[in-house]
Amino acid sequence: MKKLIQSILISQARSIIKTQKPVIVAVTGSVGKTSTRNAIATALRGHFSVRVPYLNYNNEFGVPLTILGFKSPGKSPVGWLTVLLAGWKLSRKSDSTYPRVLILEYGADHAGDIETLCNIAAPDISVITAISPVHLENYTDLDALIGEKATLARRTAANGLVILSADNIEVKGMKAVTQAEVLTFGVSPDADVLATNISVGVRQDDFFESTEQFSEINYHLKTPEGETDVRLPNLLGAGSVQASLVASTVALHLGMELPNIVKNLSELKSEPGRLNPIAGIKCSLIIDDSYNAAPASVALALDTLALFPRTNDARRIAVLGKMAELGALTETEHLNIGRKAAECDVDILLAVGEPARDYIRGAESTGKTIHTEYFANSEDAGRWLDRELKKGDIVLVKGSESSRMEKVVKDIMAEPARAAELLVRQYGKWVERSSGNN
Numbered sequence: 001m002k003k004l005i006q007s008i009l010i011s012q013a014r015s016i017i018k019t020q021k022p023v024i025v026a027v028t029g030s031v032g033k034t035s036t037r038n039a040i041a042t043a044l045r046g047h048f049s050v051r052v053p054y055l056n057y058n059n060e061f062g063v064p065l066t067i068l069g070f071k072s073p074g075k076s077p078v079g080w081l082t083v084l085l086a087g088w089k090l091s092r093k094s095d096s097t098y099p100r101v102l103i104l105e106y107g108a109d110h111a112g113d114i115e116t117l118c119n120i121a122a123p124d125i126s127v128i129t130a131i132s133p134v135h136l137e138n139y140t141d142l143d144a145l146i147g148e149k150a151t152l153a154r155r156t157a158a159n160g161l162v163i164l165s166a167d168n169i170e171v172k173g174m175k176a177v178t179q180a181e182v183l184t185f186g187v188s189p190d191a192d193v194l195a196t197n198i199s200v201g202v203r204q205d206d207f208f209e210s211t212e213q214f215s216e217i218n219y220h221l222k223t224p225e226g227e228t229d230v231r232l233p234n235l236l237g238a239g240s241v242q243a244s245l246v247a248s249t250v251a252l253h254l255g256m257e258l259p260n261i262v263k264n265l266s267e268l269k270s271e272p273g274r275l276n277p278i279a280g281i282k283c284s285l286i287i288d289d290s291y292n293a294a295p296a297s298v299a300l301a302l303d304t305l306a307l308f309p310r311t312n313d314a315r316r317i318a319v320l321g322k323m324a325e326l327g328a329l330t331e332t333e334h335l336n337i338g339r340k341a342a343e344c345d346v347d348i349l350l351a352v353g354e355p356a357r358d359y360i361r362g363a364e365s366t367g368k369t370i371h372t373e374y375f376a377n378s379e380d381a382g383r384w385l386d387r388e389l390k391k392g393d394i395v396l397v398k399g400s401e402s403s404r405m406e407k408v409v410k411d412i413m414a415e416p417a418r419a420a421e422l423l424v425r426q427y428g429k430w431v432e433r434s435s436g437n438n
Contacts, residue, residue: 013064015091028106029129043247051099058107118155131170132296137327166191185245208285214277273424279414289398290405306344314392315347321399322353338362382411
């Protein structure tokens with residue numbers, strides 16, 4: 001039955017695109033997909049009707065459901081009948097209320113996944129954020145993963161636009177596979193859409209409350225259409241800059257003017273679990289990056305943690321769960337991140353989950369002074385922090401989905417009643433499921 005429903009959904013999704021003729025913006029990459037798609041939607045706000053996926057609807061079920069405009073009905077036969085009936089109607093007659101722009105996220109766990117999704121909805125505009133060895137256990141090597149992501153550029157309409165990171169050599173090299181126009185983004189001087197003079201302002205005191213602004217990113221934006229200054233309040237990390245650069249590129253391509261784009265970007269919000277600053281207990285600050293983890297994104301998160309000054313006796317604390325699906329690179333990448341944590345002058349490193357022991361080994365190999373603790377699961381790490389946190393501590397929390405690192409955040413956030421609003425995986429099976437031994 002599942003295969004039958006999937007087949008019908010895909011068929012309807014294809015027909016809907018032919019009938020409704022939306023602009024398809026497809027985003028893929030190893031990191032930053034969700035932040036990028038939501039930044040694009042923010043930049044287009046008020047000028048185009050837009051739809052983005054619900055949660056991580058980025059596979060052969062999620063992409064068609066996004067095109068139809070529904071969440072999964074689960075095991076409800078009546079629910080599926082409702083979805084399929086609505087899809088049938090949308091596939092047969094133009095609907096003036098259908099979104100002008102669909103911003104779709106294309107995930108890839110196995111070879112051929114991107115091709116499958118492009119067969120459902122070939123992009124008019126494609127975005128490839130960065131390549132990192134995540135899901136590598138399902139590919140023969142890194143080159144195979146790069147080739148998989150490059151499929152999106154290859155399948156982009158010849159009269160469309162391919163947007164590539166100028167800062168990631170693997171992504172930048174995908175220029176060769178497409179006949180579409182290519183624009184690059186990033187901080188590399190040769191980027192077509194370029195961020196310069198980046199500054200990140202963070203709180204300089206050791207008293208963090210939920211009503212206050214924790215940080216601000218400012219940079220100068222240069223584009224083929226002109227240049228201006230951009231302000232991103234309460235955002236952290238280079239990923240926010242990268243996402244806003246992509247959003248500017250898409251919006252300009254679709255005919256928006258730069259002042260309107262910049263105004264919209266100033267309203268960009270942090271995504272739950274993605275470098276989201278949250279007030280913690282004892283006037284601490286949590287940098288919640290608990291959604292998932294790949295080597296590149298963990299390194300970025302540690303760089304973000306290093307931006308915050310130590311005031312009085314406050315400490316930088318990194319709570320890192322294991323990184324999953326790294327295959328043969330598992331040990332090497334965990335050791336590298338441990339060394340990175342020490343180089344970023346982290347005071348305390350908490351490692352969660354068996355592979356994360358190599359974080360500690362990597363950190364200790366540098367000879368730098370760093371206090372380390374190992375925990376089998378996220379609950380134990382949260383309890384330790386609950387006891388040990390001090391006023392003004394800056395706590396980075398990150399790890400793979402299977403590490404359930406949001407449980408650490410929930411244990412030490414100042415307003416746990418807001419967990420459903422601020423944290424990832426606060427619904428259904430995730431709330432009910434025990435992490436066990438992570």
